[in-house]
Amino acid sequence: MVRVALIGIGNVAAAFVQAIEFAKTGKEIYGILNLPIKPNNIEIVAAFDIDKRKVGKRLREAIFTKPNVVDKYIDIKSNDIIVMRGPTLDGKVGILSSIIEESEEKPVDVVSILKREHVDVVINLLPTGAIKASAFYAMASLEAGVSFINSTPSPVAKEFGDKFRDRNLPVFGDDLLSQIGGTITHAGIIEFLKSRGVKVLRSYQIDIAGSTEALVTLEDWRKDLKKGIKSTFISSYTNGAEIVAGTSDYVEFLKDRRVSYMVIEGMYGIGVPIRIDISLKTYDSINAVSPLIDLVRLSKLLMEKGIGGAIKEVCYYYFKDPPERAKSIMEAKKGFELLLSNLL
Structure with missing residues (x-):
């Protein structure tokens, strides 16, 4: 089982939660890797947001709460976790200040939650530009001994790769590539x-x-x-x-x-x-589902082998702004396939 925490319960989170439920009902998700860990072995055990319309709600309800616009594809029956209040930092600057209705609740101790829930992987789904907030969650993940997937353009894999490597924890990023965007x-x-x-x-x-x-x-x-x-x-x-x-x-x-x-x-x-x-x-949001399902499972497999840092073969295959770039899509694919063959 891979235990996952979601940061930012927006549209991508809504699509991802539904996809995991989709997998648990035995339905096929197109375009994912054939790995020893299956999609129905992914369990979402923690979720953080700052919007009062989502904080305190069950995750299965929060994902369909405004301003989210993702369609409902499946009834969520297997997840009753409550969305917790994370720190705001720069998650509500500029135009976001007129979109987000900030919760008045006190932010929770993120590190303690990650440890208490035995989280394996954190997925950062914050808005573009939330650089300080992304860095905060990356540091919290490091302190809690958790792998980190940075879907946002914030420079997390670039700036924190060495720290994650020193802890034998994978960090993937930055700025997720859509499956077919x-x-x-x-x-x-x-x-x-x-x-x-x-x-x-x-x-x-x-x-x-x-x-x-x-x-x-x-x-x-x-x-x-x-x-x-x-x-x-x-x-x-x-x-x-x-x-x-x-x-x-x-x-x-x-x-x-x-x-x-x-x-x-x-x-x-x-x-x-x-x-x-x-x-x-x-x-748009469905485009993130298959890559994220792969990345969550790859994180767990690499952690089990004690391999950490910004793994270049994963980063340049799945992200737009990786710490290192391949010379071509084909080179990225070959490098990633070689990593997989060694890993499996």
Whole structure:
């Protein structure tokens, strides 16, 4: 059994909780690794948030509480844990101050809770830009002897990798790649074009969604942070092409749906132009489910073998902004598969 704590009970948490329930009913989750630890062996034993609409509620109720917009896919019957009050720190700055209704309860002692519940893995699902809060939970995990998965753009794996390695605890990050989102699709198409001898000159990506994450990313500093990470990730698989990628707008009625538009321009043959226009429509939070299920189980397997730190093969395969980058998606895949073969 892998015992998990969730930090931030937003849309991704809502999708993840439902996916674990989905697995416990015997249904298949597409795109996950075949590991000795199965998805139905994941148990969510602690959850933290700062919104008074969620704090004090059962997790199965909190995941469908505003401002969450994830659809209900399955009835949650196996989880009655109560969402606890975490520290706010920078989790409510800027536009978040008008979205979050901050709980008046006193924050709990996070380290004590992690120890009391014998947590194996913490998943950080805080909003983009909550850098101090992400660092706090990373340090709490270190103190409690717990592995850490950083789904956010906050530089946790980069800055805390050595500390986790010293404690033989895995830390994965930063900024989770979607299973089949705009960024990985965009990079994959560019890599395919390169393999066919196309010289990619320029490309851009626009993402539109109706989630809270899309709304807060309208703030210039958060938008620049996300745009920088996405653009750098895609650019790393090109040879000097001009790349611009990032969330551009919030459309409330889209809710958890995300629409990504990509345009790729280049030359081939004797120098004639090629242009590819793509429209990709996905469910944003569901895109995190399969990668997170893999990462939770990999964390546990690595902990059992006493392997800690920011494992580069995991980080550059599953994240947009890892401490070290692979030269290509294929190289990342090969490196990760080699790690798996040694691990299993």
